[in-house]
Amino acid sequence: MDTTMDSGGPSLSIAGLLEFEEIRAAEPAVIAGDARLDRAIRWVHIADSEYVERFLEGGELVLTTATTFRHRPEAMTEFLDQLERAAAAGTIIELVDEGSAFDEAAGMIVREAASARNLPVVVLPHRVKFVKITEFAHRRLLAQQISQLEHAREIHETYTQLSLYRAGAQTIVDRTAELLGTPVILEDVAHRVLAHAGRDSATLAQKWAGLVTGASTEPGVEAAADWRQTPVGMRARRWGRLVVPRPAESRAALDQVIERAGEALTLTRMADRDEQDLLLQAQSGLIREISDSDGLDDRAALERARSLGFSPAPGAQFLPVVVRLDRDTDTDPTRVQLQERGLTQEVVAAAARVGSACLVTSLQSGVFGFVLAAAGTRTGSGGRRSRRSGGTEMSGRPETSGGSDAEQLLAGLLNEVEEYAASWVVGVGRGSASLCGAVAGLDSASQVAEVAATLDVRERSFYRSSDVRLRGLLSLFADDSRMRAFAEGELGPLLGDGAGRSPSAAESSSDANRRSPADESLLDFLELHLAHGGNISAMARAGYLSRPALYARMTKLQNRLGVSLDDAESRTALHVALLWWRMHG
Numbered sequence: 001m002d003t004t005m006d007s008g009g010p011s012l013s014i015a016g017l018l019e020f021e022e023i024r025a026a027e028p029a030v031i032a033g034d035a036r037l038d039r040a041i042r043w044v045h046i047a048d049s050e051y052v053e054r055f056l057e058g059g060e061l062v063l064t065t066a067t068t069f070r071h072r073p074e075a076m077t078e079f080l081d082q083l084e085r086a087a088a089a090g091t092i093i094e095l096v097d098e099g100s101a102f103d104e105a106a107g108m109i110v111r112e113a114a115s116a117r118n119l120p121v122v123v124l125p126h127r128v129k130f131v132k133i134t135e136f137a138h139r140r141l142l143a144q145q146i147s148q149l150e151h152a153r154e155i156h157e158t159y160t161q162l163s164l165y166r167a168g169a170q171t172i173v174d175r176t177a178e179l180l181g182t183p184v185i186l187e188d189v190a191h192r193v194l195a196h197a198g199r200d201s202a203t204l205a206q207k208w209a210g211l212v213t214g215a216s217t218e219p220g221v222e223a224a225a226d227w228r229q230t231p232v233g234m235r236a237r238r239w240g241r242l243v244v245p246r247p248a249e250s251r252a253a254l255d256q257v258i259e260r261a262g263e264a265l266t267l268t269r270m271a272d273r274d275e276q277d278l279l280l281q282a283q284s285g286l287i288r289e290i291s292d293s294d295g296l297d298d299r300a301a302l303e304r305a306r307s308l309g310f311s312p313a314p315g316a317q318f319l320p321v322v323v324r325l326d327r328d329t330d331t332d333p334t335r336v337q338l339q340e341r342g343l344t345q346e347v348v349a350a351a352a353r354v355g356s357a358c359l360v361t362s363l364q365s366g367v368f369g370f371v372l373a374a375a376g377t378r379t380g381s382g383g384r385r386s387r388r389s390g391g392t393e394m395s396g397r398p399e400t401s402g403g404s405d406a407e408q409l410l411a412g413l414l415n416e417v418e419e420y421a422a423s424w425v426v427g428v429g430r431g432s433a434s435l436c437g438a439v440a441g442l443d444s445a446s447q448v449a450e451v452a453a454t455l456d457v458r459e460r461s462f463y464r465s466s467d468v469r470l471r472g473l474l475s476l477f478a479d480d481s482r483m484r485a486f487a488e489g490e491l492g493p494l495l496g497d498g499a500g501r502s503p504s505a506a507e508s509s510s511d512a513n514r515r516s517p518a519d520e521s522l523l524d525f526l527e528l529h530l531a532h533g534g535n536i537s538a539m540a541r542a543g544y545l546s547r548p549a550l551y552a553r554m555t556k557l558q559n560r561l562g563v564s565l566d567d568a569e570s571r572t573a574l575h576v577a578l579l580w581w582r583m584h585g
Contacts, residue, residue, distance in 0.1 A: 011040040012140045014061060014090050014120050020136055026126040028092070031111050033120035039089045044137040046130055050075045053082035061137070062091040063130050070095060070106035076113040083119055090120030096127045152256060155179070159260040163267045170195045172268070173242070176261040177201065180244065180254055186232070186265070187212075188240045204245060211245065221245045228254050230262040232269075237338065239269065276345060280360050283308050287361040287371075290439045298434045305435060310359045312373030318438030319374070319406035320429035321462070322445040323347070324453050325366040325422060336366045339422045344368050350416035356409055359435075361442075367449070369442045371435065372413070374406040406431050407462075414461045425452045426462035451475045454583055470579060478584045490577035493560045494519045494526070522560060523578070525553050530575045534565060 015037040018028050030037065042059030045052075050069045052062060062083060069075035070093075083091055093110060095103040102125035114121040158179070162172055169186055177184040177198030185204060186195040191212045193205045203218070210216030212224055222245065233239040242262050244254060286308060290301050302312075312318070323343065327336050344360060347370065351358040360370040407428070414426060427449030429441030444465060451471050452463040460467065468475075477483040488495060496519070525543070532538040540550050554565065563570040 011144065012137060013038050013040055017041065017137060018122065020133065022128055022132045026124040026128045029123045029125065031121050031123055032114035032117045033090060036118055036120050039120065041089050041137065043141065044134045050079035052079065053086045056086035056088055058087035059089050061089045063133060064091065065094045070103065071109065073109050073113060076109050080113055080117060080119060092122045092124060094124040094128055100127055151253065155257055155260050159264040163264045166268060169265055172261055172264050173197045176257060179257050182244055182246050185243045185245060186240060187243060189238065194240060222247060228258060230258045232262045232265045234266065279309060280344065283359050284361040287359060287439055290436055298436045301435050305359055310357050312357050316373040317406045317431050317433060318435050319372045319410060319431045320369065320438045320441035320445045321372055321410060322363065322367065322369040322427045322442060322449045323424050324449040325424045326453065327366050333365060340366055340368055343420055343422060343424065346417045346420050347413065350413045353416060354409060354412050356413065363446060369445065371438045372406055372410055374409040411461050425449055425458060427452060428462050428464045447475060471583065474580045474583060483580055487577040487581045490573050491581060494522050522557055525557060526574065527578060529565060530571065530578065
């Protein structure tokens, strides 16, 4: 049982009780368990039999004269065994005979039975009034419990007030550090410090990543495994933890305080999210109404939007934007939904930080759109940002440093949320001076984002239709059977016998196995040829091929395709077919 300082003062321990005048006068002798005299006493119990286990619940100090069993070694051993099994705090045994002299024989039996035990065993060689001991102990214990209740009420009222007044995370952390008198850190699930308070907490926050991993140390700071902490957030949606990295004076009080602080932080975040969720739902409803209604003019739409917190400056330019989260086929849908929700909130917060207004809507799982408002009408392209590596670039067109005010604002907004723990791609539609026009452009932005999501290399923070170019057009024909027929007609000799079809029920597995597979090496070589416009030197460098090997492959490719790669129309047809096949084949 813990023996550290409690909220109402020192816990009553065996060592403390031995300082009581009545006991000290009896000249107590500790014959076992002296290392555990600091054990806290939960209650004091008097026993007159060795069969005491059934009366104990743990943490009791047992007082006894052992009159009925003090001269039986097996009974004394059984008495101490039962105390240990019941997790008693310890025992005080008065060994005085009828003449008030110390019972030496009984003392030898107790010493033998207590040897090598961790249980604190104290022998009193003089008579003591047990009622004095129990009265003193119970008075102390009751006062301590009352103090604990008062302290618990104070903690309850403190955090209830903080929750009712919607105190921010920093305010809650400040109050927690004040109550505990030790530094307190609030971190997210990625161990990023969200708030800190208390003496030297700024120093701890600077070294936090190293302290968490054990890569660095700080005087007075325990190892990360020993930190007192409490999770923050609903059980299925933990978003952080509240940590006390330095030992506090009272561990029991500490646990009580940080648990209530964690609950207050959770309730505050839930209230904020509920309010924000309702607002986002209302904004989504307005965007759907604008999209579906022909009778809602721009002025009425703007008035409705202003009532939902969307307050653009006069003459603002509206930019339709769609964000598409990257996801694999086996990604948990719930995880995608949580990431979408989190990123949506990050975008809304970032828009406020950069001084902009945005109107947000959820489009489908893992995809959301928003209309960004900013002044200005200059045109250009957005900033650079790389979120993937390897593969084929989106466009050979370099990204310029210009851009409309709305696009530059978007680039700054995306830079604000770049550290969010997810990967995504952003599509942008044509800017408009009309809110209704920008809402209509969300479809185009969504299509651009869908195309950009298929790329391996992303060199832009966002993409417009002019960036996706031919890929954007081909994405419209993803499921078009005529486009598939065209691609297979152009690339057929390189695709093998089974291009575009699955084995029929009547076709044996051996027939399917005999079909020739696609010639990936020649498809890659064709892609290399088209990417470099047939430039032999560039192809040799990029493909690490000698010129003789290069010419040999070109001859083989042309023979297989049955066309000349010098013919411009053939190259164009092959390029379109290969692009579509790589995207949708």
